[in-house]
Amino acid sequence: MDIRNIKGLDLLSPLSEVELAVYSHAIRHAGVREGEGALEGFSQHEVETAIQRLAERRLLVGVGSVDTHFVAASPEAASDELAEPAERRARLMRGAADRLRDELTPVYEAGLAQRLRRPAVEELHSVDAVRDQLTKLAAQATFEVLTSQPGGARAEDVLQEAMRRTEELLERGVQMRTLYQHTAQFSATTSAYVEIVTKLGAEVRTLGDGFMRMIAFDREVVVIELRDNPKGALIIREPNIAGFLIDIFNRMWGQAEEFPLDHGRDQAIFASDKTKEDIIRLLVLGEQDKVIARRMGMTVRTCQRHIAKIMERIGAKSRIHAGYLLREYDGNLPSAVTAPDADSGRDD
Incomplete structure (x- = not known):
């Protein structure tokens, strides 16, 4: 019997009556042997099974090169031997967890401090600053981007610049929904753009009037146009304002029509x-x-x-x-x- 391979050992169950009898016998008689025979009130099979169970619990220890003769170990020694492998694994895991904590704590604290330093509302006043911020937000998006673009047909250079971000987002599995105005349907460049992105998985709809220019990333950050500077933008990270704007988008989306690619x-x-x-x-x-x-x-x-x-x-x-x-x-x-x-x- 190999008592070093313990599988399915239930340390929580108490010793059975036969196990207690065999353990007591081994203490009183300086040991017990497999095949020794039955004890009073128990069969030989019951005794041999009890010896195996007691050996698994380290309450019986084999003597000699062949594990047929066992002596009783103290409960304290058995407890220490059983717990030692688990305690060793726990120490290793604790050490690994501590190293991970020490490695990541500075990263976490730096990121948290940076987030807390960010203003809830931030103004950008140039096209380059807006495009740079949109590129960063798109790269960080993980599951959803919502866009509403009023103004009818979109300029070709704007669509080309947007295409790069859109393709990268869709390839990463980010869901995209875009609203245009009905008049955008009659722009060849806009229709060509829509045809490409819808094949990649984006959804595009059209609406007549009544919506603002905005882009929302992961329902956390919303970018809207500055009222007095159409080249600038307002970055909104305040959760209540962002949530309100996203709710407006979803209501408009429900009223919109699918962008038609057949202009009959x-x-x-x-x-x-x-x-x-x-x-x-x-x-x-x-x-x-x-x-x-x-x-x-x-x-x-x-x-x-x-x-x-x-x-x-x-x-x-x-x-x-x-x-x-x-x-x-x-x-x-x-x-x-x-x-x-x-x-x-x-x-x-």
């Missing part, structure tokens, strides 16, 4: 209807042409062309008259007002 007549009619509805709503609110154009993501000239056609179809003689008539219709516009134009998707 049906899609042009749909985009035209949506565009007219938003322009009419802004006209009723009394917004000026420049404001409507900016909010709709189109040039002022294109916006004025849409407004002129709307006024013509409702028989308005002025902007004030148009606002009055549109309020009178109260959403029940005649079909001629919202009928699509042949060039409805074109922006000058």
Whole structure:
């Protein structure tokens, strides 16, 4: 019997009656032998099984080169021998844990101090500073990036710069959702960009009006455009503000339409209807042409062309008259007002 290989040893269970009897016998008779025979009240098989169990618990120790003769060990010695391997492993683990603690504590404290030193809201005032920060935040993102980009078609150089970050994020398995305005559908460069990123796993939708320019990273950091400086940005790390902005994005996302890659007549009619509805709503609110154009993501000239056609179809003689008539219709516009134009998707 090899008593050095202990498998499934249950140290928590008490000694059985036969084990107590064999241990007592070994103490009184200076040992016990396998095959010695039965003890009073117990069979030989029960005795031999008890000897093996007691040897596993180090309460019996083999004597000589062949483990058939055993002597009783003190409970204290047995306890020390059984505990020593576990205590040795515990010391090794404690030493490894202490080394890991000593190695990582400076890293943890430095990172924590750096995070605490960061302002909850930080202003950036140049394009280079914004791009540098976006690149860093994108590299640190682990699971989600949300983007809303109003303004219609996006410039080719902006899309090229964004493509590098987007491809790297999607290759790492980061989920991406992007909102554009309906007017972005009619930009060849924007559509080409969307076609590439959607094949890589991104989701892109369009909406008419009513959303801000923002990028959110991992639901922790949100970057928005500075109100008085479109080239700058505001970095928001305050959890409540960031959470509020992300909630707004999710509500807009639920109202948006999937970005179409098939620009057929049906899609042009749909985009035209949506565009007219938003322009009419802004006209009723009394917004000026420049404001409507900016909010709709189109040039002022294109916006004025849409407004002129709307006024013509409702028989308005002025902007004030148009606002009055549109309020009178109260959403029940005649079909001629919202009928699509042949060039409805074109922006000058």
